[in-house]
Amino acid sequence: MKITLPSSDVIKAIQEAKEDCMAVKGFFLTYDVKFNELSMEITPKKGYDVDPTDIFHLAWYVKEYM
Structure with a gap:
């Protein structure tokens, strides 16, 4: 799954x-996570499935570092 990020500052956060x-x-x-300039690609590791709420939770915790 590819996720577009609003800025490169998000990657630092x-x-x-x-x-x-x-x-x-x-x-x-x-998840296996690969960062590009303004996006990240996530792939669930073996034995896991993609759960969209995981992405929401990641954003929730990372906002404290912005």
Whole structure:
């Protein structure tokens, strides 16, 4: 699944949140994530399915780092 991001600052915020927030760390344990300039592609790891609420939760936690 490809997700378009509003700016490159979001990628920095996601990386910061990944260091501090357990929920964001859990997102990276569940999905393989590849960042491009203004988008990210997520693929569920083996044994997991895509859950759209995971993306909502990621955005919710990352907004604190913007």
